[in-house]
Amino acid sequence: xxxxxxxxxxxxxxxxxxxxxxxxxxxxxxxxxxxxxxxxxxxxxxxxxxxxxxxxxxxxxxxxxxxxxxxxxxxxxxxxxxxxxxxxxxxxxxxxxxxxxxxxxxxxxxxxxxxxxxxxxxxxxxxxxxxxxxxxxxxxxxxxxxxxxxxxxxxxxxxxxxxxxxxxxxxxxxxxxxxxxxxxxxxxxxxxxxxxxxxxxxxxxxxxxxxxxxxxxxxxxxxxxxxxxxxxxxxxxxxxxxxxxxxxxxxxxxxxxxxxxxxxxxxxxxxxxxxxxxx
Amino acid sequence: xxxxxxxxxxxxxxxxxxxxxxxxxxxxxxxxxxxxxxxxxxxxxxxxxxxxxxxxxxxxxxxxxxxxxxxxxxxxxxxxxxxxxxxxxxxxxxxxxxxxxxxxxxxxxxxxxxxxxxxxxxxxxxxxxxxxxxxxxxxxxxxxxxxxxxxxxxxxxxxxxxxxxxxxxxxxxxxxxxxxxxxxxxxxxxxxxxxxxxxxxxxxxxxxxxxxxxxxxxxxxxxxxxxxxxxxxxxxxxxxxxxxxxxxxxxxxxxxxxxxxxxxxxxxxxxxxxxxxxxxxxxxxxxxxxxxxxxxxxxx
Numbered sequence: 001x002x003x004x005x006x007x008x009x010x011x012x013x014x015x016x017x018x019x020x021x022x023x024x025x026x027x028x029x030x031x032x033x034x035x036x037x038x039x040x041x042x043x044x045x046x047x048x049x050x051x052x053x054x055x056x057x058x059x060x061x062x063x064x065x066x067x068x069x070x071x072x073x074x075x076x077x078x079x080x081x082x083x084x085x086x087x088x089x090x091x092x093x094x095x096x097x098x099x100x101x102x103x104x105x106x107x108x109x110x111x112x113x114x115x116x117x118x119x120x121x122x123x124x125x126x127x128x129x130x131x132x133x134x135x136x137x138x139x140x141x142x143x144x145x146x147x148x149x150x151x152x153x154x155x156x157x158x159x160x161x162x163x164x165x166x167x168x169x170x171x172x173x174x175x176x177x178x179x180x181x182x183x184x185x186x187x188x189x190x191x192x193x194x195x196x197x198x199x200x201x202x203x204x205x206x207x208x209x210x211x212x213x214x215x216x217x218x219x220x221x222x223x224x225x226x227x228x229x230x231x232x233x234x235x236x237x238x239x240x241x242x243x244x245x246x247x248x249x250x251x252x253x254x255x256x257x258x259x260x261x262x263x264x265x266x267x268x269x270x271x272x273x274x275x276x277x278x279x
Numbered sequence: 280x281x282x283x284x285x286x287x288x289x290x291x292x293x294x295x296x297x298x299x300x301x302x303x304x305x306x307x308x309x310x311x312x313x314x315x316x317x318x319x320x321x322x323x324x325x326x327x328x329x330x331x332x333x334x335x336x337x338x339x340x341x342x343x344x345x346x347x348x349x350x351x352x353x354x355x356x357x358x359x360x361x362x363x364x365x366x367x368x369x370x371x372x373x374x375x376x377x378x379x380x381x382x383x384x385x386x387x388x389x390x391x392x393x394x395x396x397x398x399x400x401x402x403x404x405x406x407x408x409x410x411x412x413x414x415x416x417x418x419x420x421x422x423x424x425x426x427x428x429x430x431x432x433x434x435x436x437x438x439x440x441x442x443x444x445x446x447x448x449x450x451x452x453x454x455x456x457x458x459x460x461x462x463x464x465x466x467x468x469x470x471x472x473x474x475x476x477x478x479x480x481x482x483x484x485x486x487x488x489x490x491x492x493x494x495x496x497x498x499x500x501x502x503x504x505x506x507x508x509x510x511x512x513x514x515x516x517x518x519x520x521x522x523x524x525x526x527x528x529x530x531x532x533x534x535x536x537x538x539x540x541x542x543x544x545x546x547x548x549x550x551x552x553x554x555x556x557x558x559x560x561x562x563x564x565x566x567x568x569x570x571x572x573x574x575x576x577x578x579x
Contacts, residue, residue, distance in 0.1 A: 108356075
């Protein structure tokens with residue numbers, strides 16, 4: 001069954017230019033943002049002539065683009081661009097509504113669950129593709145910047161690869177769910193971007209600020225925040241607030257569990273809704 | 280065994296009753312027309328039997344069995360509008376259909392595109408097609424792999440007169456080859472020309488169903504006239520078995536139960552009573568007339 005679903009989904013996207021275009025944009029954005037940050041770092045820590053200041057900066061920041069930190073740093077920076085594959089996923093589901101092919105797929109002989117499985121597989125595949133982009137960028141930068149001593153620590157933080165993949169999968173799953181419910185492409189894009197970039201950050205900041213009053217940070221349960229915290233702010237930025245940094249590293253395991261629970265609920269809901277609703 | 284049995288299907292959209300206890304069955308090998316004005320529930324009914332809408336109550340059986348997705352693979356369907364991927368070509372779209380339904384092959388895709396006259400444009404994207412071409416591609420998708428049953432919702436939508444005639448011929452050929460065809464339409468003419476069975480829906484209620492013969496002529500109608508029409512009118516009032524009569528400019532219309540009266544009986548009766556008929560014809564009702572009569576349009 002899954003082979004047939006995978007084959008069909010492949011036929012749907014194989015000749016879909018917008019799909020490949022957006023994946024290419026993702027492929028460019030990851031090395032783009034990481035290179036920009038690397039060059040800025042290089043500029044601050046390596047200006048000719050002002051050796052003392054550069055040394056200070058280096059001491060303070062460490063080298064986030066050397067092994068092993070580079071896997072963490074690039075995961076964090078790349079995660080800002082998850083909204084591009086999210087648009088891809090929203091497009092894949094809202095297209096079906098627009099062309100009414102969600103009906104035709106059922107009419108032609110799919111179970112309703114097969115249709116959702118198709119989108120589940122697409123989300124998994126897009127996650128794997130963008131994780132691959134991230135891995136390439138992380139190791140390329142790492143190899144370029146690291147000296148021999150650092151290279152020995154190459155695989156020390158490879159745990160960021162599955163964490164990055166889980167974060168992307170969780171956030172793309174929410175994007176899919178929004179597309180499934182909202183049905184209209186541009187409204188779904190708008191709500192996704194407004195919510196994930198603006199609304200949740202404001203709400204998260206507010207809840208964090210209020211956490212002293214409430215005695216608990218409820219912001220950690222916001223849908224995107226749950227998986228955002230899988231990849232805490234990297235060490236060099238974390239140095240400005242050592243206590244928070246350590247706390248956020250310690251909370252990662254907890255957030256793996258939260259994210260898995262939320263993502264499971266999102267997919268169970270998707271199957272349930274599609275099965276029960278008139279198409 | 281009927282190909283499709285529909286039992287007491289109900290469906291509401293909020294307060295609006297789209298279907299209200301519809302039941303009928305479709306015999307194997309028939310060309311079954313579902314006829315009704317716009318908004319009578321035709322598409323809703325087809326959507327239910329294709330599992331894209333859920334009935335509030337009632338049930339249906341395909342091939343004598345409860346519905347499943349495996350059965351739908353054996354049914355070629357076109358529902359409401361051509362539902363295809365706009366960014367894919369005809370061939371690419373039909374590959375998706377083939378992948379999901381398991382019907383057809385690469386050669387079958389080419390053959391079916393030739394059949395609907397899209398072969399030349401097979402590699403153009405769907406979004407570049409005219410309305411008629413889109414409709415023909417949707418028909419091609421339904422025909423792919425020669426399924427035993429076809430469900431076609433308004434199949435001639437958007438087609439030009441030549442296209443309509445071609446589809447009509449295609450349906451007749453398919454029926455001759457033993458396919459069962461279930462077709463919804465608001466075009467009476469179309470149904471009359473190709474269907475052998477018909478079900479008529481009005482505001483979600485089934486108001487007639489059976490063979491076209493049965494539905495069309497549950498009554499016989501004779502048209503008679505004589506020089507003294509008033510006397511004829513008077514005379515015929517007593518005729519045994521007469522259901523109703525109606526004076527029209529062409530003459531007097533007499534309605535009887537089907538096959539009860541032969542024209543010769545009427546002629547003989549009038550002659551004996553001293554009236555010589557100068558016209559006696561059997562009037563075959565056209566589906567249109569029956570349709571208006573049943574659905575309460577135009578004449579009432």
